Amino acid sequence: GQQVMQIPQYQHVQEGEDFTTYCNSSTTLSNIQWYKQRPGGHPVFLIQLVKSGEVKKQKRLTFQFGEAKKNSSLHITATQTTDVGTYFCAGPGSNYQLIWGAGTKLIIKP
Amino acid sequence: EAQVTQNPRYLITVTGKKLTVTCSQNMNHEYMSWYRQDPGLGLRQIYYSMNVEVTDKGDVPEGYKVSRKEKRNFPLILESPSPNQTSLYFCASSLGTGGSHAQYFGPGTRLLVL
Numbered sequence: 001g002q003q004v005m006q007i008p009q010y011q012h013v014q015e016g017e018d019f020t021t022y023c024n025s026s027t028t029l030s031n032i033q034w035y036k037q038r039p040g041g042h043p044v045f046l047i048q049l050v051k052s053g054e055v056k057k058q059k060r061l062t063f064q065f066g067e068a069k070k071n072s073s074l075h076i077t078a079t080q081t082t083d084v085g086t087y088f089c090a091g092p093g094s095n096y097q098l099i100w101g102a103g104t105k106l107i108i109k110p
Numbered sequence: 111e112a113q114v115t116q117n118p119r120y121l122i123t124v125t126g127k128k129l130t131v132t133c134s135q136n137m138n139h140e141y142m143s144w145y146r147q148d149p150g151l152g153l154r155q156i157y158y159s160m161n162v163e164v165t166d167k168g169d170v171p172e173g174y175k176v177s178r179k180e181k182r183n184f185p186l187i188l189e190s191p192s193p194n195q196t197s198l199y200f201c202a203s204s205l206g207t208g209g210s211h212a213q214y215f216g217p218g219t220r221l222l223v224l
Contacts, residue, residue: 006152009150030209030210031209031210033212033213035213041217041218042200042215042216042217042218043153043200043202043213043215044215045212045213045214048212088152088153090153090213091209092207092209092210093209095166096141096158096160096166096207096209097155097158097168097169097209098143098155098209098213100152100153100154100155101152102150102151102152103152
């Protein structure tokens with residue numbers, strides 16, 4: 001069945017370093033969504049990308065959608081403690097569902 | 111305030127004792143769904159509903175039931191809970207179908223089945 005793979009599962013960074021998470025779909029996606037879940041919290045919608053090759057920025061966060069619309073990435077520049085959490089990508093599946101990546105947990109080293 | 115509410119937030123129960131987790135949204139969203147989240151497995155969809163009286167199975171529906179009698183409410187029913195249903199449960203809603211619109215999540219219900 002359709003799958004969305006996300007890597008890495010964890011990433012430890014020093015505060016101020018950059019962070020990137022990658023998402024790959026087994027099928028072409030009409031769009032891709034990104035969510036952030038803080039520790040102990042619930043997923044919160046960040047952004048949706050729709051166009052092939054689309055790049056969107058939200059302050060220090062840069063989101064990209066691949067040309068083939070099968071992969072996406074989220075890059076955070078100069079991480080801060082407020083960035084801690086798990087980042088999920090999700091794409092539409094068959095039957096009106098959303099197929100989720102397993103998430104990348106961002107851990108800031110003290 | 112636009113929100114999705116879930117109750118209870120925490121629940122400890124015993125095997126076989128029927129329970130219901132309620133979910134309600136005040137955004138007039140048509141699409142609602144239930145997820146469970148387990149360590150290392152991300153979010154897995156249990157059931158979803160595209161509108162009143164329209165529900166369908168997600169990826170892990172076994173052992174769960176849902177109903178959608180009103181647009182705002184989408185309760186999750188565990189008829190005979192088992193320990194493997196111990197998990198963190200999230201209800202979510204969106205304006206349209208799950209893949210095309212942002213999902214708004216409730217705060218979660220942490221369930222422990224003994």
